[in-house]
Amino acid sequence: MTDTGGKEPGDAGGGPGADRLFGPDSQFNAFFDDPRWAPAIVRATVLEAAHPQIGAALIDNSTFVAHPWRRLRNTVVSLQRMFGPDDQVRRREAARLNRLHARLNGTDAHDRPYDAMDPVVRAWVVATLFESGVTMCRLSGQPLEPAAVERLYAEFQAYLTALDGDARHLPPTVREFWPYFDRMVAEELENTEAMRVILYRLFDHLPAPPLLHGVPTLWAAGRALAGPLLGAITVASLPEPFRRRAGLPELPGAQSLMQGTYLGAGLARFLPAGWIRTDAIAALLTLSPDGDDPRSRSMGALVDRMKRAGALVRLITPLPPEPGPGRAADARRSAEEFFAEVLDQTGDGFVDWPDLAAMARELAGRLDLDEPAETRLYDAFAGWWRELQAALDTDGDGRVSCREYAEAVPSLAGPALIRVAEVLFDVTDADGDERVDAHEYRALFRRAFRRDPGDTGGTDGTYTRTAFVRDFLAFMAGRARATPYDPLFADA
Template structure:
């Protein structure tokens, strides 16, 4: 009996940065084996019936491929709230795909067995991608990747009892399904035929139709050969002539896959990974730079420089060298404009900033001149934050949380930062505020990060970007 842990024995937690799923799913070289996955998925009788009746790949193949790859990336790389939205979208979409097939059998895209098959063929594609690329996964890493992919399946809504619990059980189930369940039906036939009639993608729309048609025939034949060479031999036999692989084709495909694997090791992330995956991977690497907390060594080494920079560039909006109500009113105006607040919400924002100003005058204006200079403000860095300041930061964070769900998601954050910030920056800066590392930035975490930044205890790229520019 295998000692590989079953899904129920695995620690809870969705695969994140550093996981095998993150490493392999988003690589462009998955295109070398994703064709196998698509054909095997379509060969399932339930999927075949849905594809024949509902799929748009015959007319819009590039759009379908793009949407499929984008959806896979969304289910894995995005933050929890965004993953949940994508999973819910897919469930709604598949809920409309049902009917009666040509043999009079009822089918539904939400059939648990079909869902499990579609999901786990992607795992199979990742394993084969590594094998053909010359960097095969050993037993331990296959088990680890499989356990991760089961969690992704649960996120998507695949019932746990529909998926084999271990990678060993998966292999038996996979072979039995290929042998006993898959068919060379109309959906697969149409899919393979469509490869020879691919329309020019939008980026190549300038190519004359005659030129494209001539090249497409050869291109389609090459794709069909690649796909056929990666299929299980038993299913290739079912396809007959369509599954025939020319002599030497498997060697050429293996060479191409190994070349792609070597290139993936040498090229930068943005070229190795698909756009969404590359953005999140790069953002995770940069996230630690978004909010850098200053420890005792930092405070001892350069407290004056840090606080002086914060005071001059962020807080002193009027540039007169001191803090007064006009400075804080300017901050309120920037946040209100950025978030496009309604009149009543804008009044709340101004009132919160004014309450902080009243608190500042009471706690920091030691000489009673009605303003707070840099030396007076510096004392606050080592003091407990006042109630008005804490309330202000919560008010700002709550205003950013436009849908009121208690979380700051990418849409909320992008509204604050505007279109100027690149996606990688936005994702990295937001993740830097995730204090407990659970993949969700709560309103409280966002407020805490802003407060620590305003007190000079940490450096926040969010404040730098929103408030520090001339």
Template sequence: MAEHGGASFRRDLSEWRIVLVAWRLLVLQAADPVVSAGMAEHSTYRAHPWRRVEHTLGSGRRLFYQDAEALRREVARLERAHKRIRGTGPDGRPYDAGDAATRAWVLLTLFEGVVAMRRLGGDRYDAGELARAYAEFREAVAVFDLPKGEIPETVGELPAYFARYARERLEHTEAARHLLDDLLREAPAPRRLRFLGDAGWRVVRVVVARAIRELTVADLPPAVRERFGLVRTRRAALLSAVLHRGAGAVVPLLPDRLRYRSPEEHRAPKRHRPHRDGRGPRLDRFFHEVLDQTGDGFITAHDLRAMAHNVCWQLELDEAGEARVYEAFDSWWEQLRAVMDANGDGKVSREEFVAATLAGLDRDEAYLERGLLPALRAVFTAADTDGSGFLEFDEYRAVFGGPRVHPAELSHGFRRLDADGDGRITREEFLAGFTGFFTARADSVPGTELLGRP
């Protein structure tokens, strides 16, 4: 990708200031009804809002920061993921993430977000820089092969495009409303604030939720605020000015290693608070940290497919590998549903999961073979993405290394399951260890530590 003198769109996209417009970016995307419906049915943003932000920004950085081959792989990954996001929304309207207008909108919000970051920070692009930045953007998104006309030809056409799209396509969808009004009031602590503990975060969360909402409303394009019936208060405008102008004055003075974030950078979460002994708390932890990806208190097919998506995303599998993972996770869901969905409503609650597992283990000697072991074999097949018959650490981490599990805990659990210490987990070691997680009454069995120390 060509370098230009002066401002660079892809470099600015990796600047830390981008976090100030990240929530604004999500709201603009979620205001598209197709995106909103896909988020409701397929996304884990309610349970993992910070991961959603990171995936959105991380994917953007990869699109604009890689060589041609890496860019091709990223686009292929997005294409495979979006092929599966389709259906009928709660309002009865069909949706398809492959919709060309929606895909163009999502891409253009990345460009518009960077432009807004610069403008709000007091160092807006001049006319020449803006034209070069847009040329850089168009060069990258050309690989999506969108129909002619979906991406405006020149940067001068963008104001009319955004005004028209806001007027004709955007809605104050449930996902956009939830992002603005509710999600941050119930969100788990981001990794850097885990030291506050649950009680401390609940107090801080109230302030964070209000500040981000006011900042987002203040920074939204006027046409969108008008469309949503939102008012930009003086207090919100002052907050926006202080944060953006302050960051705009300070961040550009930092050395590049502090000013910009690498596309491949990952931060380790804080240690998870230990649970008390016993199968019940372990099962409860497994339900919340592994199975309930959408955070709505139930396991459905969407949760298991969200897990499959996350595995494929992290390991950058090819199409055949992704198909195997999705097939295995679909099989796991069918096992869960058949054994635990007592009322036949197509979902499994935490209570149903814990009660069915404990009852099956305590009262039915055939439960392991009928319900648990087939599911465990499906999980192993899903995790064994290269079909080697072993789980390497990266494969294990892709399934069980959620944002609430510290890497050191995960490594410890992996070593405990690796009974022969050869650096990989066999199917037999996995089945024995995982069975121990569900069945052991004491926490001394290796499998009880597959999510880290209990």
């Protein structure tokens, strides 16, 4: 295989051979809807998080603990864009990812610097995806042919080239890749906090996807069984030298369970085409239960029937009480709930800049913003963070605790938050006509525009600036539930 390290960025996206490396004929595309990718991606994520720089960036900035389903959907969409056939889409997504990663830097708990743009670190992320793809085939008893391994490696090199402009931090050939991978595992990886969170906290506390919020007891019961098994399967699949050095426990029978999982997932590949689609599953998991998508209504009806079917189910999951006097308060969150569900995006128990940056990142991703609109949005959220910090950080530790927030019980609608609402309206109003129409509304909220004209300020079925800003501030200050902003910021 030839070295891709000297390619220009355009070679990966639109030069000769690009159709072979990306798009429907690529090796990665053949894997994309493969059920074996589910445990393999978890395995790759653990190997990424074990790198001290990546682990620190995840702990400080990522929403994968508090909003894992949202993170899953965003990852799937990004991979589709990067490995799809459209070179312009790939270039746009690469630019977006680079802007996102350029904002992720700092120091870890041991005062070691991390930078998400470090080319060595970015190469390791790609390396874990490639190695886990090869490993999932081997563990399922269907190892890739050498030519397929070469092709898959070329595709991931091209992926890194599309991001960084070259792939020089990956070995030029597959033969040289394996010593590199073994050296990284032996010398660079650590038992990081982020890795432990993924293995032992994330699965055990995984929040229900939005459409299953109505059956919390059933979800908790299933999670209590599946969580430890998923953790054990992932640990058993990791390289043995790292398991030993990191002191990861291996349960009796875990190896057999892990191999059985990969074998079973491999057999699912023989289901009729279209039965398993990764993007469809990820979208279904993140659907809002009150959205206008037909799948949302169908799933809502199914959950409703589950809650009413049989005496046992009724005992486990009681029917919700009928609305009546005194129930209006249930439409509002307490200060503690609002802090945990909306403000604390990273799930670490505090609010600081990474939490508000995560909000800006989600909004920019939904609207697919370019520069400078994306920067305007981030700048507005940065101003809001400075306002919050000045008003609420009473102990001067640079972050806001739930206690500090609850004791102040602030009306968050200060000048900086108003600026956030104004900028959000501007970037949502793509055509600049001072109205958010049905198409623009769906781009932001992923649901149809179904509101009374009197509520939106426009008599032509559009959302005026005044009404948009008013509703955003009411959500942030009033802590109301069941608004369009609720699934935007609060859903897992």
